[in-house]
Amino acid sequence: MLDSRIRPLIDPPLNAIGKGLARAGVTANQVTLAGAVIGIASGVAIGYRYYLLGLALVLLSRLLDGLDGAVARATKQSDFGGYLDIVSDFAFYVAVPLGFGFAVVANLPFAIILIASFTLTGISFLAYAVMAAKRGRETSAHGKKSFFYNTGLAEGTETIIAFVLMCLLPNNFAIIAVIYSAMCVITVIQRTIAAKVDFP
Template sequence: MIDPWWIKQLRQPLKHAAQLAVKLGVSANQVTVASFLIGMLAVPALALEQYYLALVAILLNRIGDGLDGAIARINGTTDAGGYLDISLDFIFYSAVPFGFLLADPVQNGVAAGLLMLTFMGTGATFLAFAAIAAKRGIDNPNYPNKSLHYLGGLTEGFETIAVFVVICVLPQFFVELAYGFALLCWVTALSRLYAGYRTLELPGSSAD
């Protein structure tokens, strides 16, 4: 929901960092893979209840996620790079609640499992629409530089990371926060499902 505004605020700082990275010969895909590997370090950190260490890994991952896109805009975006980026992003998002599950399976298990299921709902409705939107040439005005069509919602990247920050700072409230965010994510998933279906159902859209 806040992503379009947030992306605009970060565009210039990321552009300057990306220009330096390009001068050093760093590619967007290298940053994508490196930031993913750093982000996945949050899983063992969470399992060991090292929550602030996990938070550092999560934030570095998100910084890298912004930087790889900025580098790609300088060197030229590619379908392969976009595919790699979005695939690793969704794995990372589900890995964070899995880390909390490992930290305390008895207390956190159900809430973490529900959150991972919920991420599947938001991810499936997002990616399925993106694939068909690309096939039909549907415009993507809010995210013109993205490789995939971004179908928005109540909970997007900014909101997800904000929740990750809060649960790392206040891990004792993981269960309550996970249930609350899962509810909001289902609102997003269902609204995307409805909006995507109605968009593809418009006159002029070919039937599959």
Template sequence: MIDPLLNKLLKKPLCGAAKQLIKCGVNADAVTLIGFIIGILAVPAIIFEQYILALCLILLNRLGDGLDGAIARETSPTDAGGFLDITLDFIFYSAIVFAFICAAPEQNAIAGSFLMLSFMATGGSFLAFAIMASKHNIDSPKYPQKSLHYMGGLAEGFETILVLCLFCLFPSQFVLIASIFAAICWLTAIIRIWMGYNTLIATIKPKDLSG
């Protein structure tokens, strides 16, 4: 929900760091992969209840996510890089929730599974519309720098990371936090489906619909 504002605030410092990494020969895809590996290391940390370590790894993952985009914009963004970035992001988000389920299955299993299901709803509606938006040349004015159409919502990147951090800071409140955020994700998915459907109806010409 506040991703566009956050992107504006972080653009300059990320750009500066990106330029230094480019001078060292680091490319965007390498940062994406390294950031993903660092983030996935939070899974065993959570399972063994090392929550502060997990929090640090999650934040480092997000730093990498910001840097890879900045590097791409300073060099040459590619569809392959955008594909890799968003795919690994979705895996990372669900992996953190899975780790909390493993850490306390009797307590966290239902709420965690419901949250992962809500991730499927938000992610599926997001990606499905991105495909159609690309096919019909629908612009994304809030995220012109992205390699695919970004449909906004109540639950976006910042909100998701905030929740993952709250899980690490207050692991005993996982069920409550997960349940609240799952409800927000479902509301986001419903809004995206409604907006996406109506946008496509309004955009696609009758001859396209007949095909």
């Protein structure tokens, strides 16, 4: 929901940093993998109840997730880079709730629900992208991407906000997870309706 609004604000500084990294010989895939490793590490830190460390790693991971595209735009975008980016994103999306599930046993059912909702959201996102690609559809609302990005209530920005709140308010993980899981389900319904309209 917020990604397309935030993109014009964050793209200029990210692109400037991305050009600098590209000049230094850093590749987009290296940045993507670094972001994935740090994102998974955030889940490990959270699992050991180092919530503020987990928060710092979450934010660093997402910074790198934004920078990989900037480096790619400064050099050369590739289909494999797009593949690596989306796989890394979902590794991160699983790692954080899994960490909360390990941190407190009572969190585990809610972590599973959240991971399940991320799975459904990811499937709806990728299925829509496949159908859009078959029909040659393109959009620049989220910047130049390897996939067609269909908007919805729960997107990357909202996920980061939810994870930040979880790290700052770990005792409230369950309620935040339930609310965000509901947002993910609504997003799947939105995309399903859009697919029905766009791909009859």
